Amino acid sequence: MSEKSKGEKRFETEEDLTKVEIPETLPVLPLRGIVIFPSQIHPFLVSRASSLKLIEDVGQNSRIIGLATQKNPEEENPGPEGLYPRGTAVRILKMLKYPDQSVRVLVQGLARIDLQTFIQRDPYFIAQVGRLPETLVGDKEVEALHANLVSQFSKFVSLVPYLPDELQVMAMQVRDPARLTDLVASYLKIAVEELQDLLATLEVRQRLEKLIVILGREIELLELGHKIQSQVQTELNKNQREYYLRQQLKAIQKELGEADGRSSEIEDLEKKIEAAKMPEEARKAADKELERLRMIPPESAEHTVVRTYIDWLVSLPWSASTDDNLDIANARKVLDEDHYDLEKVKERILEFLAVRKLKADTKGPILCFVGPPGTGKTSLGRSIARALGRKFVRLSLGGIRDEAEIRGHRRTYIGSLPGRIVQGLRNAGSNNPLFILDEVDKLGADFRGDPASALLEVLDPEQNNTFVDHYLDVPLDLSRVLFLTTANVLDTIPHALRDRMEVLELPGYTEEEKLQIADRHIVPKVMVEHGLGDIKIEFTRPAVAEIIRSYAREAGLRNLEREIARICRKIARSITEGESAPERVTPEMLQRYLGPPKYFSEVAERTNEPGVATGLAWTPNGGDIIFIESTRMAGQKGLTLTGSLGDVMKESAQAALSYIRSRADRLGLAPDFYEKSDIHVHVPAGAIPKDGPSAGVTIAASLVSLLTGRPVRADVAMTGEITLRGKVLPVGGIKEKVLAARRAGIRTVILPRRNEHDLDDIPAELRSEMEAIFVDTVDEVLAHALRDGAGARAHAAGDADAGNGEPTPVRPARPQRTAIH
Numbered sequence: 001m002s003e004k005s006k007g008e009k010r011f012e013t014e015e016d017l018t019k020v021e022i023p024e025t026l027p028v029l030p031l032r033g034i035v036i037f038p039s040q041i042h043p044f045l046v047s048r049a050s051s052l053k054l055i056e057d058v059g060q061n062s063r064i065i066g067l068a069t070q071k072n073p074e075e076e077n078p079g080p081e082g083l084y085p086r087g088t089a090v091r092i093l094k095m096l097k098y099p100d101q102s103v104r105v106l107v108q109g110l111a112r113i114d115l116q117t118f119i120q121r122d123p124y125f126i127a128q129v130g131r132l133p134e135t136l137v138g139d140k141e142v143e144a145l146h147a148n149l150v151s152q153f154s155k156f157v158s159l160v161p162y163l164p165d166e167l168q169v170m171a172m173q174v175r176d177p178a179r180l181t182d183l184v185a186s187y188l189k190i191a192v193e194e195l196q197d198l199l200a201t202l203e204v205r206q207r208l209e210k211l212i213v214i215l216g217r218e219i220e221l222l223e224l225g226h227k228i229q230s231q232v233q234t235e236l237n238k239n240q241r242e243y244y245l246r247q248q249l250k251a252i253q254k255e256l257g258e259a260d261g262r263s264s265e266i267e268d269l270e271k272k273i274e275a276a277k278m279p280e281e282a283r284k285a286a287d288k289e290l291e292r293l294r295m296i297p298p299e300s301a302e303h304t305v306v307r308t309y310i311d312w313l314v315s316l317p318w319s320a321s322t323d324d325n326l327d328i329a330n331a332r333k334v335l336d337e338d339h340y341d342l343e344k345v346k347e348r349i350l351e352f353l354a355v356r357k358l359k360a361d362t363k364g365p366i367l368c369f370v371g372p373p374g375t376g377k378t379s380l381g382r383s384i385a386r387a388l389g390r391k392f393v394r395l396s397l398g399g400i401r402d403e404a405e406i407r408g409h410r411r412t413y414i415g416s417l418p419g420r421i422v423q424g425l426r427n428a429g430s431n432n433p434l435f436i437l438d439e440v441d442k443l444g445a446d447f448r449g450d451p452a453s454a455l456l457e458v459l460d461p462e463q464n465n466t467f468v469d470h471y472l473d474v475p476l477d478l479s480r481v482l483f484l485t486t487a488n489v490l491d492t493i494p495h496a497l498r499d500r501m502e503v504l505e506l507p508g509y510t511e512e513e514k515l516q517i518a519d520r521h522i523v524p525k526v527m528v529e530h531g532l533g534d535i536k537i538e539f540t541r542p543a544v545a546e547i548i549r550s551y552a553r554e555a556g557l558r559n560l561e562r563e564i565a566r567i568c569r570k571i572a573r574s575i576t577e578g579e580s581a582p583e584r585v586t587p588e589m590l591q592r593y594l595g596p597p598k599y600f601s602e603v604a605e606r607t608n609e610p611g612v613a614t615g616l617a618w619t620p621n622g623g624d625i626i627f628i629e630s631t632r633m634a635g636q637k638g639l640t641l642t643g644s645l646g647d648v649m650k651e652s653a654q655a656a657l658s659y660i661r662s663r664a665d666r667l668g669l670a671p672d673f674y675e676k677s678d679i680h681v682h683v684p685a686g687a688i689p690k691d692g693p694s695a696g697v698t699i700a701a702s703l704v705s706l707l708t709g710r711p712v713r714a715d716v717a718m719t720g721e722i723t724l725r726g727k728v729l730p731v732g733g734i735k736e737k738v739l740a741a742r743r744a745g746i747r748t749v750i751l752p753r754r755n756e757h758d759l760d761d762i763p764a765e766l767r768s769e770m771e772a773i774f775v776d777t778v779d780e781v782l783a784h785a786l787r788d789g790a791g792a793r794a795h796a797a798g799d800a801d802a803g804n805g806e807p808t809p810v811r812p813a814r815p816q817r818t819a820i821h
Contacts, residue, residue, distance in 0.1 A: 030068060046102060066087050068085075073192070434482045625746070632677050636678070
């Protein structure tokens with residue numbers, strides 16, 4: 001056991017301790033967890049064998065010993081280095097021996113001492129000590145500090161219930177600042193390190209300053225504790241008062257014969273649970289929570305939580321559903337009314353209806369509509385719901401990063417709610433709505449979970465019949481829900497999630513399709529929205545075509561609708577100002593309404609010089625054309641690639657240059673054309689990141705054009721990946737790319753031969769206007785792309801001899817040239 005404080009402490013203020021003589025050597029007793037100050041009378045218990053031996057020997061001789069506090073109170077037998085070097089010389093006043101051989105010692109502090117040299121270690125410490133003199137320079141500042149400390153200590157005593165009020169009087173009677181500091185320090189319950197610091201501080205002014213700071217801190221903590229205790233007591237009194245009043249109210253209602261509102265609430269919930277026709281597991285959970293609700297007082301916070309949970313359970317459409325309209329002819333009519341073309345999607349919906357007509361319990365498909373913005377993916381979902389006669393629910397997933405948005409929050413959290421899926425079902429009031437999950441490609445993920453992973457169960461027909469929301473914590477059948485998702489790109493959708501969906505692509509619209517949609521849907525809708533429904537204004541076909549070409553060049557329809565709305569607003573304004581509305585909107589009027597054209601064809605201008613080739617690219621917004629520009633300057637075999645190019649596109653440029661160097665003789669180039677040259681390849685619109693392998697043939701054509709001095713044809717655009725052997729590999733997005741070429745005024749496109757089947761998706765009227773050239777090799781590309789046929793010296797089938805160093809003059813194979821029809 002350690003030497004610990006035991007009993008009450010006192011302080012001697014009368015005796016002049018400076019006259020007490022301190023021997024030069026003293027036995028030293030280690031203390032754990034306490035510090036004794038001069039003039040302090042303090043009891044403690046001694047139980048260690050070495051300390052008991054010290055007390056026994058001292059009792060027979062002088063009763064003055066040294067006390068030093070241990071640095072580590074857990075150490076059982078500390079050495080001299082384990083003690084603080086400054087301690088207190090004390091006088092033993094009383095000793096009381098207990099039956100367990102421990103001794104209770106009452107001591108009085110005499111003076112601060114310095115432990116200089118330990119001359120004995122066993123059986124107990126004996127050290128040479130020196131009395132430490134205290135320094136005090138009396139002035140008005142010390143008097144002010146003295147008065148401040150007395151005031152602070154009096155306030156401290158008044159806040160601590162176990163300290164007697166007499167201490168305030170005692171502190172006021174102490175005139176010596178040094179003795180006052182020891183008095184105050186001896187009654188503070190602070191860290192041993194702080195007490196030891198006060199003991200070791202010899203400058204009385206510093207002790208006064210330190211104690212004022214410590215007392216200020218302790219008083220602040222005590223006042224805060226009193227404030228908290230007062231608030232708690234006030235709240236308890238308030239709750240007791242409310243309980244008493246509620247009991248009185250119940251007694252009054254009972255005497256008056258009025259109905260108990262709580263009983264009627266429980267009865268109402270019982271009826272709702274019965275009417276909800278829940279599955280067995282959900283019914284058990286509802287009944288269990290209802291029993292809990294009976295036992296919980298209404299004023300309890302838990303009452304609201306349980307009541308809200310039961311409300312959610314009874315409000316879900318467990319057995320409520322709508323009947324599908326299985327009339328295929330009617331469904332076809334509704335789909336055609338709302339959307340032009342989109343035959344693949346319409347056929348898939350009609351197939352679902354046909355199967356549902358033959359087998360009523362068939363599971364709904366999980367369809368994913370992928371396409372550029374503005375192609376009608378979301379509105380198509382609404383149209384499908386109308387055709388089927390189902391309720392429509394839309395959930396935007398863009399930017400969602402919290403898994404709880406899908407699965408709900410657990411009820412342990414304050415303000416928890418079910419996930420968006422359950423909320424959508426409740427709002428629909430049907431267990432078989434059409435649920436469209438918009439922008440599934442824009443889901444996020446962070447420390448709160450991965451919503452895409454939570455959707456794996458929702459969008460799996462084999463699992464979603466037992467979907468468990470964290471809030472409800474009971475299985476919910478989602479197998480009757482028809483889930484549709486929309487996305488602009490598939491790349492950002494996790495593979496596991498993409499594997500659960502049937503992907504239907506909605507590519508960009510052709511000009512003819514846009515003309516039809518504008519005439520059937522956009523123009524009538526916009527005119528009604530702008531108050532022009534009763535006024536006969538005709539948007540001529542050439543005018544709409546000019547808007548499409550010069551003001552709204554895009555894959556979708558949003559900008560086209562905006563520009564038509566802009567014209568309608570200007571017409572509406574002119575009517576309100578007293579002018580007459582035009583009967584027809586013609587191309588000549590567009591600049592007055594819309595300003596100068598935003599888009600124009602610059603292909604011919606930009607390909608007049610060698611080194612510029614036109615390529616076709618796919619973007620999330622549809623297809624587009626890009627220009628590859630090359631230039632050559634003196635240097636040492638350097639290749640510079642600029643235009644925010646990704647790694648794959650840079651590798652395509654390197655592969656194209658390597659292929660050209662290997663075919664230099666067949667292309668009419670000097671074998672060492674690259675030895676003293678640097679080549680720079682740039683793709684304009686440098687702020688837009690670009691990547692992918694499909695620009696390989698375009699880069700190759702641009703480089704050959706630069707090196708041979710023969711321009712690339714302005715009316716030709718191309719796409720395809722190349723290899724070092726000169727092969728042209730297939731790429732994706734053919735329909736979008738061909739539509740982009742058509743929008744830019746290009747009528748001839750060079751495509752990989754293995755992409756020939758992709759032209760089946762292109763509308764017939766577009767196939768009749770466009771010409772496609774299918775190629776297998778880069779030599780075929782050059783044979784057709786360069787204006788004067790400079791690629792004729794390259795053999796389309798000469799790849800087998802490409803690396804043998806012996807050029808074989810052969811006639812070039814004519815590439816397959818076919819109209820798209």
